[in-house]
Amino acid sequence: MLAWFxxxxxxxxxxxxxxxxxxxxxxxxxxxxxxxAALSLLGSFLAVAGVFVLLHAEFLAAVQILVYAGGVMxxxxxxxxxxxxxxxxxxxxxxxxxxxAAVVLGIVLAVLIGVGVVAGGxxxxxxxxxxxxxxxxxxxxxxxxxxxxxRDYLLxxxxxxxxxxxxxxxxxxxxxxxxxxxxxx
Amino acid sequence: MTxxxxxxxxxxxxxxxxxxxxxxxxxxxxxxxxxxILAFMQIRIGPNRVWPKGWLQAIADxxxxxxxxxxxxxxxxxxVFLLGPVLATAPALIVFSVIPFGPSDLLRLxxxxxxxxxxxxxxxxxxxxxxxxxxxxxxxxxxMGGLRSAAQLISYEVPMGFAVVxxxxxxxxxxxxxxxxxxxxxxxWFAFPGWLAIPGLIAFFIYFICxxxxxxxNPFDLPEAESELVAGFHTEYSGMKFAFYFLAEYAxxxxxxxxxxxxxxxxxxxxxxxxAALAFLDVIPPIVWFFAKVAVFLFVYIWFRGTFPRxxxxxLMALGWKVFIPVSLINLMAVGLGILLLGGPR
Numbered sequence: 291m292l293a294w295f296x297x298x299x300x301x302x303x304x305x306x307x308x309x310x311x312x313x314x315x316x317x318x319x320x321x322x323x324x325x326x327a328a329l330s331l332l333g334s335f336l337a338v339a340g341v342f343v344l345l346h347a348e349f350l351a352a353v354q355i356l357v358y359a360g361g362v363m364x365x366x367x368x369x370x371x372x373x374x375x376x377x378x379x380x381x382x383x384x385x386x387x388x389x390x391a392a393v394v395l396g397i398v399l400a401v402l403i404g405v406g407v408v409a410g411g412x413x414x415x416x417x418x419x420x421x422x423x424x425x426x427x428x429x430x431x432x433x434x435x436x437x438x439x440x441r442d443y444l445l446x447x448x449x450x451x452x453x454x455x456x457x458x459x460x461x462x463x464x465x466x467x468x469x470x471x472x473x474x475x
Numbered sequence: 476m477t478x479x480x481x482x483x484x485x486x487x488x489x490x491x492x493x494x495x496x497x498x499x500x501x502x503x504x505x506x507x508x509x510x511x512i513l514a515f516m517q518i519r520i521g522p523n524r525v526w527p528k529g530w531l532q533a534i535a536d537x538x539x540x541x542x543x544x545x546x547x548x549x550x551x552x553x554x555v556f557l558l559g560p561v562l563a564t565a566p567a568l569i570v571f572s573v574i575p576f577g578p579s580d581l582l583r584l585x586x587x588x589x590x591x592x593x594x595x596x597x598x599x600x601x602x603x604x605x606x607x608x609x610x611x612x613x614x615x616x617x618x619m620g621g622l623r624s625a626a627q628l629i630s631y632e633v634p635m636g637f638a639v640v641x642x643x644x645x646x647x648x649x650x651x652x653x654x655x656x657x658x659x660x661x662x663x664w665f666a667f668p669g670w671l672a673i674p675g676l677i678a679f680f681i682y683f684i685c686x687x688x689x690x691x692x693n694p695f696d697l698p699e700a701e702s703e704l705v706a707g708f709h710t711e712y713s714g715m716k717f718a719f720y721f722l723a724e725y726a727x728x729x730x731x732x733x734x735x736x737x738x739x740x741x742x743x744x745x746x747x748x749x750x751a752a753l754a755f756l757d758v759i760p761p762i763v764w765f766f767a768k769v770a771v772f773l774f775v776y777i778w779f780r781g782t783f784p785r786x787x788x789x790x791l792m793a794l795g796w797k798v799f800i801p802v803s804l805i806n807l808m809a810v811g812l813g814i815l816l817l818g819g820p821r
Contacts, residue, residue, distance in 0.1 A: 360599025
């Protein structure tokens with residue numbers, strides 16, 4: 291009993307977390323109140339962080355909570371509360387024309403995942419050892435992420451940071467334009 | 476002798492219960508100490524009646540809050556209103572699972588290799604308790620308090636993170652135990668790293684001030700400013716729900732004090748670990764050193780409250796964004812450069 295419990299413990303935790311993540315994602319579009327939807331998304335983020343921990347990707351889990359749960363969602367809630375939308379009324383929140391497109395995309399995604407699992411077999415599941423080792427030497431997830439980002443994929447990483455910088459400058463320029471116009475008027 | 480049940484379930488459970496009980500008692504008594512120390516600073520007497528000499532005041536307050544009527548405002552969002560105090564308190568208590576109180580395995584629940592990131596992440600979730608509580612109360616003052624706290628916490632998390640990364644650079648690890656061990660190996664406290672004390676002191680100062688802001692304490696207690704917001708986000712909370720917010724605030728003070736102790740003041744190490752002549756101080760057990768340092772921080776918190784007037788909101792934002800973030804960023808780069816050129820504070 292105990293041996294079985296310990297052997298299957300991570301699988302049980304995974305199914306619980308997966309269920310919470312999916313339920314949270316559904317809640318985001320199902321809830322009428324924007325604050326409830328945001329909370330639902332928060333639950334989904336936290337469950338995904340739990341899945342990262344199960345895969346021994348502790349660094350990713352911590353960053354997931356720190357950035358998405360602690361930063362992005364707080365700003366979302368901040369904006370929702372400033373605008374103070376209590377509940378969405380009417381049917382306006384669903385764009386009915388896009389329902390067929392959503393169905394088609396869903397089927398395509400399911401087929402892709404199915405093909406991946408069938409073709410890859412066990413290989414489709416991420417190998418936890420690669421997430422915690424540098425060149426075969428086990429060091430820890432943080433070190434492994436650091437090495438692959440700053441050594442193996444340095445150029446793509448720098449390109450991405452440049453793109454983010456451009457986006458940030460763009461946001462600042464767009465944000466200031468309004469302010470300047472108001473002050474001028 | 477040690478069966479899996481004991482190692483995986485029984486021993487951690489006992490540790491969890493001990494840590495929680497100690498922490499909750501500490502938080503309750505911190506409120507009593509605060510009232511006594513503030514009274515002393517303001518030449519009053521403070522709570523001294525509940526037998527003996529007011530020592531049971533904290534217990535009496537807890538019993539009072541237990542027995543009070545639990546009011547939920549008529550037009551409040553019930554579920555979110557209930558969720559608020561829970562989301563505020565749980566992260567503050569969870570953080571203690573990775574804080575090492577002493578060198579042996581018995582004196583901590585666990586040692587995670589991303590310890591400090593775990594703490595930053597969990598602590599950042601604690602914001603929700605305040606924002607949601609303020610929003611769900613359906614009260615303008617509460618909403619304003621919640622919004623203020625959201626802006627404040629997001630602003631002050633950034634320099635706090637930079638200050639923590641400075642220590643991570645010096646210790647070369649994210650694990651709290653390894654950070655203290657690195658201080659032992661380098662014979663320093665990271666508030667005063669051997670080669671150049673200034674970066675360590677700046678990081679320490681920024682961490683502690685941001686910690687005061689993160690816990691909504693004076694002089695940064697804008698989310699609950701009594702004079703303008705009628706207690707801010709917890710205006711509508713009563714009874715045990717209010718008690719949970721109270722517990723969260725005081726537990727968070729202990730959290731910030733403990734992390735500052737671990738990161739900057741050598742955790743359980745004795746003072747001046749580089750001076751061999753002070754080795755006789757080692758007769759005092761490490762856990763005593765740890766809690767003595769935490770107690771100093773907690774006293775400074777209360778001292779702040781007795782000393783400084785409250786900041787204005789624009790001053791608070793300007794201090795965070797225009798002073799702390801640039802200073803901590805430059806400080807971090809200076810430490811990185813120093814470690815690169817001088818081979819680190821070893």
